[in-house]
Amino acid sequence: MKLAFDSLDLTLRGREILKTVSGQFQPGKVTVILGANGAGKSSLLSCLAGLREPQGGSVTLDNQPLFSLDNRERGRLIGLLPQRPDIHWNVDVKTIVGLGRLPHSGRWGMSDADHQAVARAMVATDCADLADRKAMRLSGGEQGRVLLARVLAGEPRWLLADEPLASLDPAHQFDVLERLKTYARAGQGVIVVLHDLTQAARFADDVIVLKEGNVLAAGPREQAMTAETMGEAYGVEIQMGTSATGEPLVVPVRRL
Numbered sequence: 001m002k003l004a005f006d007s008l009d010l011t012l013r014g015r016e017i018l019k020t021v022s023g024q025f026q027p028g029k030v031t032v033i034l035g036a037n038g039a040g041k042s043s044l045l046s047c048l049a050g051l052r053e054p055q056g057g058s059v060t061l062d063n064q065p066l067f068s069l070d071n072r073e074r075g076r077l078i079g080l081l082p083q084r085p086d087i088h089w090n091v092d093v094k095t096i097v098g099l100g101r102l103p104h105s106g107r108w109g110m111s112d113a114d115h116q117a118v119a120r121a122m123v124a125t126d127c128a129d130l131a132d133r134k135a136m137r138l139s140g141g142e143q144g145r146v147l148l149a150r151v152l153a154g155e156p157r158w159l160l161a162d163e164p165l166a167s168l169d170p171a172h173q174f175d176v177l178e179r180l181k182t183y184a185r186a187g188q189g190v191i192v193v194l195h196d197l198t199q200a201a202r203f204a205d206d207v208i209v210l211k212e213g214n215v216l217a218a219g220p221r222e223q224a225m226t227a228e229t230m231g232e233a234y235g236v237e238i239q240m241g242t243s244a245t246g247e248p249l250v251v252p253v254r255r256l
């Protein structure tokens with residue numbers, strides 16, 4: 001199932017946020033969206049998730065306009081992990097993760113299949129031990145994992161994550177990225193906004209670089225994520241290299 005956006009125009013309070021942008025995403029791959037603060041990354045994700053309706057252009061799933069789908073169907077197909085999520089409800093972790101099944105569950109509540117999907121998502125995000133804890137009493141990083149588990153529990157065809165590494169320690173950053181990659185390799189689509197360029201270089205199959213509401217570069221990571229493009233997108237000089245063990249390194253060295 002292919003997800004695409006075509007000639008998308010988004011204006012908020014009189015400001016043009018996305019300027020007739022187009023692109024597409026491939027299932028089975030991790031696409032990372034890059035760009036400076038305010039470039040339009042979260043705005044693009046909200047359009048792709050159907051949470052914002054653009055003034056012009058369209059988002060389509062296999063050529064079908066997203067807005068022709070009802071909310072429940074869209075919820076089953078597209079799952080969004082929003083930026084800076086906060087948990088304010090005084091409920092336990094397994095209840096929060098169970099909310100991810102809402103687009104699937106029938107009028108009689110959760111089925112066995114729903115409970116199994118919740119359990120799988122909690123194991124995948126290292127949250128199983130937290131199942132009975134009150135979510136609002138967890139650390140920021142633990143809450144981030146719980147909210148990722150909620151999205152995974154919904155088993156969406158497209159998983160959209162806005163800065164999922166924020167407040168995660170390095171080990172859990174790797175866990176989350178590996179989990180997203182595994183999810184993509186199982187045939188689903190994964191779109192992630194990242195600020196860590198080295199992590200992006202390691203995990204992206206494809207990259208879309210936004211600058212001031214325009215697509216600056218898009219395509220396979222090796223082509224779209226060059227030092228030149230990164231420098232232009234972020235206004236900093238970037239050095240790209242390889243670690244002693246062969247992993248890519250992308251290091252901002254100074255402001256341009």
Ligand SMILES: Nc1ncnc2c1ncn2[C@@H]1O[C@H](COP(=O)(O)OP(=O)(O)OP(=O)(O)O)[C@@H](O)[C@H]1O
Pocket residue numbers: 012013015017035036037038039040041042043044083
């Ligand atoms: N509801 C809104 N009303 C007016 N302007 C908005 C609104 N939401 C976002 N913007 C503006 O749109 C622009 C793009 O915001 P967006 O959150 O998409 O950027 P971003 O690339 O995700 O940035 P960041 O890296 O800081 O999260 C910003 O200039 C922001 O101030």
